[in-house]
Amino acid sequence: xxxxxxxxxxxxxxYALGAVLRKAGHEVIEEPNGKKVMAVIAAQSPDxxxxxxxxxxxxxTETIMIVHNEYPDLPIIAMSxxxxxxxxxxxxxxxxxxxxxxxxxxxxxxxxxxxxxQFSG
Amino acid sequence: xxxxSELNLSSIIGKGRVFRFIVFFAILAAALSIYFIExxxxxxxxxxxxxxxxxxxxxxxxVLFSVLLSVSFATLFATIILARRLLKEVRIQIDVERxxxxxxxxxxxxxxxxxxxHSVNNHLQPVLSLTRLxxxxxxxxxxxxxxxxxxxxxxxxxxxxxxxxxxxxHHAHSDISGRSKIGNTIAVALDIAAAAIPSSVIFTxxxxxxxxxxxxxxxxxxxxLLNMITNAVDALEGKPGQINVSLNKxxxxxxxxxxxxxxxxxxxxxxxxxxxGKGMSEDEQIRIxxxxxxxxxxxxxxxxxxxxxxxxxxxxxxxxxxxxxxxEGTEIAVYVPIIE
Numbered sequence: 110x111x112x113x114x115x116x117x118x119x120x121x122x123x124y125a126l127g128a129v130l131r132k133a134g135h136e137v138i139e140e141p142n143g144k145k146v147m148a149v150i151a152a153q154s155p156d157x158x159x160x161x162x163x164x165x166x167x168x169x170t171e172t173i174m175i176v177h178n179e180y181p182d183l184p185i186i187a188m189s190x191x192x193x194x195x196x197x198x199x200x201x202x203x204x205x206x207x208x209x210x211x212x213x214x215x216x217x218x219x220x221x222x223x224x225x226x227q228f229s230g
Numbered sequence: 231x232x233x234x235s236e237l238n239l240s241s242i243i244g245k246g247r248v249f250r251f252i253v254f255f256a257i258l259a260a261a262l263s264i265y266f267i268e269x270x271x272x273x274x275x276x277x278x279x280x281x282x283x284x285x286x287x288x289x290x291x292x293v294l295f296s297v298l299l300s301v302s303f304a305t306l307f308a309t310i311i312l313a314r315r316l317l318k319e320v321r322i323q324i325d326v327e328r329x330x331x332x333x334x335x336x337x338x339x340x341x342x343x344x345x346x347x348h349s350v351n352n353h354l355q356p357v358l359s360l361t362r363l364x365x366x367x368x369x370x371x372x373x374x375x376x377x378x379x380x381x382x383x384x385x386x387x388x389x390x391x392x393x394x395x396x397x398x399x400h401h402a403h404s405d406i407s408g409r410s411k412i413g414n415t416i417a418v419a420l421d422i423a424a425a426a427i428p429s430s431v432i433f434t435x436x437x438x439x440x441x442x443x444x445x446x447x448x449x450x451x452x453x454x455l456l457n458m459i460t461n462a463v464d465a466l467e468g469k470p471g472q473i474n475v476s477l478n479k480x481x482x483x484x485x486x487x488x489x490x491x492x493x494x495x496x497x498x499x500x501x502x503x504x505x506x507g508k509g510m511s512e513d514e515q516i517r518i519x520x521x522x523x524x525x526x527x528x529x530x531x532x533x534x535x536x537x538x539x540x541x542x543x544x545x546x547x548x549x550x551x552x553x554x555x556x557x558e559g560t561e562i563a564v565y566v567p568i569i570e
Contacts, residue, residue: 125356129363163348190351191344215354215389218362 110134111229114155116146116172117188118164122214126159129218135225143167146176150183157229159221162189162203170202177207184228186221190214253313260309264302271298325488328516347392354392357385408447409569412499413440416477419452423459427473431466436476440499442568446546454539458503458562461536465507465560476502479568487565488551497568498548506559515552539564 113135117123123139130137140149143160144167150158158176162169173185187203188211200211210224272295279291361381368375416437427433446454455475462473482496510518519540543550548566 119352119355121356122352125359125363129359132363190348190355214351215358215385218359 110136111156111225112136112138112153113225113229114138114140114146114149114153114158114160116140116143116158116160116164116169118142118161118166122161126218126221129222130225133222143169143172146172147179150176150180155183157225158183158185159225160185160187162187162200170206173203173208174206181207184209186210186212186224186228188212188214188216188221253317257306257309257313261302261306264305268295268298268302350388350392354385354389358382358389361385408450409443409445410448410451411441412444412446412451412501412566412568413438413442413477415448415451416455416501418448419455420475422452423456426456426460427463428468430468430470431463432470432472434472434474436474436478438478440477440479442479442497442499444499444546444548444566445569446542446566450542454542454564455501455503457536457539458564461562462503462505462507462560465505465509467508469507471506473503473505476500480565483565487563488549494547494549494565495567498565499568501564501566502561504559504561509556509558509560510552510554511556515554518552519550536562 110133113130115123115126115130115137117126118141120141123141127137127139138149138153138155140146143164146158146160149155160169160172164172169187169189173187176183176185185203185208187200187208189200189203191213200208200213203211209228212221212224272291275291275294279285279288361378365375365378365382368378417439420435420437424433444451459473459475466473478500480496480498480500483494483498487494519537540550543564543566546566548564551563551565552560553563554560
């Protein structure tokens with residue numbers, strides 16, 4: 110089972126996905142602020158990161174870029190509900206910055222579980 | 231923001247009738263002035279000639295009178311032509327302003343809807359995930375599990391509508407992606423659409439087998455045509471009628487096409503869907519591309535079809551022109567530039 114860092118500014122999304130991941134046996138660290146991700150990684154060494162793209166303090170794409178530069182082997186899964194640009198455009202950007210997989214919200218959590226299984230080793 | 235429905239002759243130049251009356255009285259005043267000046271001049275000259283009969287000026291009087299009469303008629307004629315031209319230019323200006331206002335309105339709506347869709351998609355994620363989580367712990371045949379199935383259906387329906395909203399929004403903002411050979415794609419889409427057309431409808435096609443490429447993906451082109459045909463079918467309200475679809479290549483942009491503030495370049499393709507259904511009033515035509523606007527009965531349409539089509543066509547650098555009158559039917563003409 111993996112240690113998953115779940116980054117999303119929406120408390121309900123964190124609650125729901127956290128519950129799903131915990132039920133599947135994963136350990137979940139919840140973080141609402143993209144700016145604190147580096148500190149959390151340094152302190153808790155997660156196996157994989159699941160992050161939202163559009164967040165108030167720091168965009169998910171920026172978080173992905175920073176994390177990927179420092180920890181190139183740490184897999185990152187990006188998720189987005191869309192915005193001014195399409196989900197695909199945000200998620201394409203996330204992939205370009207180093208995300209290993211992307212998900213359009215709302216997604217089926219079984220897909221997330223299988224991605225975690227695939228990328229967390 | 232300007233409401234496009236407020237843009238008409240009345241709002242730009244005052245009441246239309248007042249304008250026409252002013253033009254009419256101006257012409258009348260000009261004509262009468264010329265007439266009285268002529269009479270006055272003629273009488274003076276006639277008097278002068280009578281006083282100097284020995285000079286034999288009768289022929290000159292006749293020539294002068296003819297010249298003055300011709301000039302007065304020419305002035306009157308020119309005034310009428312200029313007034314008509316002015317009116318035509320004002321109308322063209324109004325059409326351009328109306329199209330620009332419509333375009334700005336749709337773009338603002340796109341931004342607004344994108345924000346709404348993003349928020350609602352985020353809210354749907356816990357609804358769907360937690361519902362499935364709880365449902366997985368219940369016996370499949372239990373009433374509770376079946377109730378949760380309905381929750382999932384409803385949330386899935388909402389997600390589907392949001393996908394269409396986001397599609398409209400992104401097309402209103404984004405640039406180019408996806409290309410297709412228009413002739414082949416339209417032929418495939420027509421095969422699909424034919425299945426949705428009731429047997430009471432006479433369906434005619436006039437499709438040129440074009441091999442030209444436009445910057446619309448196959449799926450978007452199919453969606454656009456299906457939306458247009460679905461609207462035509464709905465406009466017939468289940469009564470017998472006729473729907474015609476045509477696809478032609480144009481080497482130049484027809485003068486009748488409303489550019490809607492865009493630089494429409496030739497060559498281009500023209501895709502038309504026409505019906506002889508209930509038609510639309512001018513107000514309905516202005517709102518036809520607004521998201522969620524529908525004239526259909528409750529439950530028969532989401533009102534997203536043509537707004538989605540508008541977004542797709544705008545993204546490809548094209549325009550949609552609507553011609554319709556209540557009781558006479560509707561023609562929706564799509565003009566899209568060819569890229570190769």
